[in-house]
Amino acid sequence: MTIKTTLVGLAAAAALATPALAEYPERAIELTIPAGAGGGTDTSARKLAILLEEALGTSIAVLNVGGGGGSVGASQFMQAKPDGYSLFATWNSPLTTVPQVQNVAYSLDSFTPIASTSETAYTLCVKADFPADDGAGFLEELAANPAKYTYGNDGIGGTMQLAAERIFQTKGIEAIAIPFGGAGETLQNFLGGHVDIYGGSISTVLPYVETGEAKCLLVTSAADVPALPQASGLEALGMGDKETLLWRAILGPKDMDPAIVELLADTIEASVNDPGYVEFLATKGEVPNVVKGDDLGTRLQAEFDALAQVSKGLGL
Amino acid sequence: MDFYVSALANVLTFGPLAAMIGATLLGVFIGALPGLNPVMAIALLLPLTYSMEPLVALAMVAGIYNGSMYGGAIPAILLRIPGTPASIATTFDGFPMADKGEAAKALKIACWSSAVGGIASAIALMTVGPLLARVTLFFGPAEYFWIAIFGMASVGVMVGSDPIKGIMAAVLGLLIGTMGIDSLSGQARYTFEQTWLLGGLDLIVVLVGLYALPPVLQLAEKCDLKGLSAAQLKLTDVPFKRGEIRGLFPTWLRSSGIGISVGILPGAGGNIAAFLSYNAAKNASKEPDSFGKGNPQGVAAAECGNNADNAASMIPALSLGIPGNVVAALVLSALTIHGLQPGPQLFHQNPGLVGGFMMEMLITSLLIFLLGGAVATRVFAQFQRLPGVLLVPSILILMCVGVYVINGRPVDLWVMLAAGVAGYFLEKVNVPLAPIILGMILGPMAEQSVRRALLISRGDATELLTRPISATLAIATLLMITWPIVKAMRSRRAAART
Numbered sequence: 001m002t003i004k005t006t007l008v009g010l011a012a013a014a015a016l017a018t019p020a021l022a023e024y025p026e027r028a029i030e031l032t033i034p035a036g037a038g039g040g041t042d043t044s045a046r047k048l049a050i051l052l053e054e055a056l057g058t059s060i061a062v063l064n065v066g067g068g069g070g071s072v073g074a075s076q077f078m079q080a081k082p083d084g085y086s087l088f089a090t091w092n093s094p095l096t097t098v099p100q101v102q103n104v105a106y107s108l109d110s111f112t113p114i115a116s117t118s119e120t121a122y123t124l125c126v127k128a129d130f131p132a133d134d135g136a137g138f139l140e141e142l143a144a145n146p147a148k149y150t151y152g153n154d155g156i157g158g159t160m161q162l163a164a165e166r167i168f169q170t171k172g173i174e175a176i177a178i179p180f181g182g183a184g185e186t187l188q189n190f191l192g193g194h195v196d197i198y199g200g201s202i203s204t205v206l207p208y209v210e211t212g213e214a215k216c217l218l219v220t221s222a223a224d225v226p227a228l229p230q231a232s233g234l235e236a237l238g239m240g241d242k243e244t245l246l247w248r249a250i251l252g253p254k255d256m257d258p259a260i261v262e263l264l265a266d267t268i269e270a271s272v273n274d275p276g277y278v279e280f281l282a283t284k285g286e287v288p289n290v291v292k293g294d295d296l297g298t299r300l301q302a303e304f305d306a307l308a309q310v311s312k313g314l315g316l
Numbered sequence: 317m318d319f320y321v322s323a324l325a326n327v328l329t330f331g332p333l334a335a336m337i338g339a340t341l342l343g344v345f346i347g348a349l350p351g352l353n354p355v356m357a358i359a360l361l362l363p364l365t366y367s368m369e370p371l372v373a374l375a376m377v378a379g380i381y382n383g384s385m386y387g388g389a390i391p392a393i394l395l396r397i398p399g400t401p402a403s404i405a406t407t408f409d410g411f412p413m414a415d416k417g418e419a420a421k422a423l424k425i426a427c428w429s430s431a432v433g434g435i436a437s438a439i440a441l442m443t444v445g446p447l448l449a450r451v452t453l454f455f456g457p458a459e460y461f462w463i464a465i466f467g468m469a470s471v472g473v474m475v476g477s478d479p480i481k482g483i484m485a486a487v488l489g490l491l492i493g494t495m496g497i498d499s500l501s502g503q504a505r506y507t508f509e510q511t512w513l514l515g516g517l518d519l520i521v522v523l524v525g526l527y528a529l530p531p532v533l534q535l536a537e538k539c540d541l542k543g544l545s546a547a548q549l550k551l552t553d554v555p556f557k558r559g560e561i562r563g564l565f566p567t568w569l570r571s572s573g574i575g576i577s578v579g580i581l582p583g584a585g586g587n588i589a590a591f592l593s594y595n596a597a598k599n600a601s602k603e604p605d606s607f608g609k610g611n612p613q614g615v616a617a618a619e620c621g622n623n624a625d626n627a628a629s630m631i632p633a634l635s636l637g638i639p640g641n642v643v644a645a646l647v648l649s650a651l652t653i654h655g656l657q658p659g660p661q662l663f664h665q666n667p668g669l670v671g672g673f674m675m676e677m678l679i680t681s682l683l684i685f686l687l688g689g690a691v692a693t694r695v696f697a698q699f700q701r702l703p704g705v706l707l708v709p710s711i712l713i714l715m716c717v718g719v720y721v722i723n724g725r726p727v728d729l730w731v732m733l734a735a736g737v738a739g740y741f742l743e744k745v746n747v748p749l750a751p752i753i754l755g756m757i758l759g760p761m762a763e764q765s766v767r768r769a770l771l772i773s774r775g776d777a778t779e780l781l782t783r784p785i786s787a788t789l790a791i792a793t794l795l796m797i798t799w800p801i802v803k804a805m806r807s808r809r810a811a812a813r814t
Binding site: 036042043063064065066067068069071072075076101102103104105150155156157176178179180181184185187188189191192193194195203204206207208210211280283284 | 359452453454455456457496497499500501502504509511512514515516582583632636637638639642645649652653655657658659660661723724725764768771772774
């Protein structure tokens with residue numbers, strides 16, 4: 001090796017080791033999505049990436065790493081360099097739910113929380129002839145008939161199931177969980193009468209609420225949801241602290257430069273609140289919700305601890 | 317009627333028309349390159365169309381979807397490499413035809429059959445689809461279990477002369493299908509503490525390795541340094557002989573029916589449509605033994621079946637808001653982005669757009685007639701003229717690129733290599749490969765469905781047989797398994813009499 005190439009190599013290494021904030025970002029950013037192309041997390045992250053590219057003035061390469069309910073992508077991403085050029089766009093489940101049922105190589109400490117982007121509640125719905133018309137009546141009927149009702153959900157140990165069980169455990173309810181491959185499949189089996197209760201995302205079932213075929217009586221958020229006037233929020237039922245949502249966030253690998261985190265968090269906040277993006281979120285039944293930096297870390301930890309307790313109760 | 321006329325008028329404008337032509341061509345290419353698949357292409361391109369007119373975006377989806385289902389047949393016929401999982405059944409008779417010097421004819425039959433299947437399916441989508449959609453809701457987990465078993469019974473036609481080896485291959489596929497997180501208990505199975513195995517082995521990765529590597533290795537063994545001249549390729553257009561189309565007609569009718577029925581059921585999928593169609597064609601044939609040796613009916617059945625699945629798979633998505641596969645889910649997300657709400661109200665909300673998309677599914681199927689044959693013979697078949705020393709590395713590079721972009725993981729390349737080496741040796745000892753893929757597709761479907769059905773019935777197994785549809789499907793499966801035996805016994809008796 002000649003002296004010249006050694007020097008060039010050293011200079012390149014030095015440049016990689018100390019990314020000065022003034023120059024950030026000076027090359028393309030790689031955004032890992034722990035789900036296959038085409039799903040909810042993928043479409044919202046890709047749409048956001050287009051806005052972030054504009055705001056940051058650099059290109060963003062999206063990498064889909066699916067499998068294991070998001071744990072495959074998360075495990076792969078935790079090994080990335082914390083230089084600000086590797087980001088992770090995920091929904092909450094791979095970080096707070098999946099570790100409850102799988103042996104994963106990562107923990108919350110393996111990531112630097114940057115900012116959350118959007119959120120939506122899950123809902124529980126029944127057919128029109130169900131003998132209850134509000135959230136309180138729904139839970140009473142379930143409590144009075146242990147193991148009578150089946151509810152479809154997004155998968156065993158998934159966030160939807162834990163969100164429901166968190167409520168059921170509080171009220172001493174026993175309902176039979178039937179895991180399906182996603183909200184569409186759950187809806188199909190609910191409409192066909194194969195399961196009694198639909199459990200899943202709001203936007204999927206909404207058309208059938210409008211035709212009167214389904215009535216949604218409960219949402220897993222503390223507040224009520226305007227699109228579902230018949231459904232009770234958990235606050236109204238005295239369980240505001242049992243809220244479990246589906247939400248999305250962008251994180252980095254452990255030990256990122258705080259200045260870059262702050263810059264990214266502010267850029268993400270601006271892009272999420274772009275009117276075009278808010279409108280896009282609305283079509284999916286989501287609302288923007290930006291929680292930045294350490295506050296996001298606290299939110300993740302609180303959710304992780306609460307769900308750990310629920311899954312212990314389920315024996316998962 | 318007004319509905320279709322106005323839909324047609326909306327679609328026959330510059331934007332959608334150009335998008336359909338471009339996307340159909342692109343689709344044929346995507347289908348023809350092993351590893352690249354329509355789901356990925358649509359998922360990557362759709363976000364770019366969010367700002368475009370919705371009919372242009374949907375034209376692109378229709379073109380890529382229909383084009384790629386046909387495109388998969390091109391390497392299946394020319395090289396015995398299925399471009400997509402749905403074109404495996406095309407290799408059974410397509411490659412033997414090419415081997416006999418009838419490549420041009422096989423490609424032409426594939427092209428016509430794909431177009432016919434696509435057209436039949438689009439017509440079903442526009443007419444009876446919305447009426448039938450509600451019927452699919454009667455299919456619960458118990459019924460899906462029987463559909464999977466019914467599909468698995470078609471393994472019988474693939475096993476060839478040695479049923480034991482065929483069944484062993486199917487069991488291997490079932491075993492591979494159990495790998496990864498079990499979606500009903502959350503337990504990891506056969507993952508050996510490897511994170512990348514949590515999602516199981518990817519079907520496309522295994523397919524590319526298992527199916528593409530052995531033919532490539534065989535090409536390499538030939539050590540061909542020269543290639544073929546244009547004259548040696550013999551790819552001049554062979555016009556259909558008189559009566560030939562009429563001879564294919566019953567097969568087209570049957571395969572379209574099968575493809576549409578499978579497509580309309582959410583989650584069943586085009587991969588099994590081709591297998592079932594092929595199986596039905598062989599069972600109905602007077603000369604079942606000629607299948608697998610270059611029977612044009614086999615190519616027609618498989619290609620017609622997989623294209624007939626396409627538009628039909630949009631029926632539950634458009635009329636119920638239930639996406640039956642990933643492409644349908646992407647179409648629904650494109651519609652919501654343009655302010656439409658999928659579900660029972662969609663037709664009333666925006667008949668122009670929904671009708672336009674249906675029309676696009678029809679027109680892109682027609683385009684296969686025009687574009688498909690030309691692309692196959694003018695472009696892809698010319699690759700065959702390359703000498704082996706160039707063809708082998710080119711295919712290998714394309715395979716690696718295709719496999720890598722699926723999950724962005726280098727480890728998938730090793731899986732592909734392992735599957736390919738396994739496939740090479742399995743072929744050497746005459747173990748058929750198709751049952752492995754069939755097992756991988758249907759095993760998880762059968763397992764999850766039966767366990768869901770038992771969860772719902774609180775462990776009562778009689779529910780699998782006592783529901784009207786599940787009982788019908790169970791009897792159909794039984795008939796399908798016994799039919800070839802009855803037929804063989806009858807012909808033996810007839811032979812004894814003479």
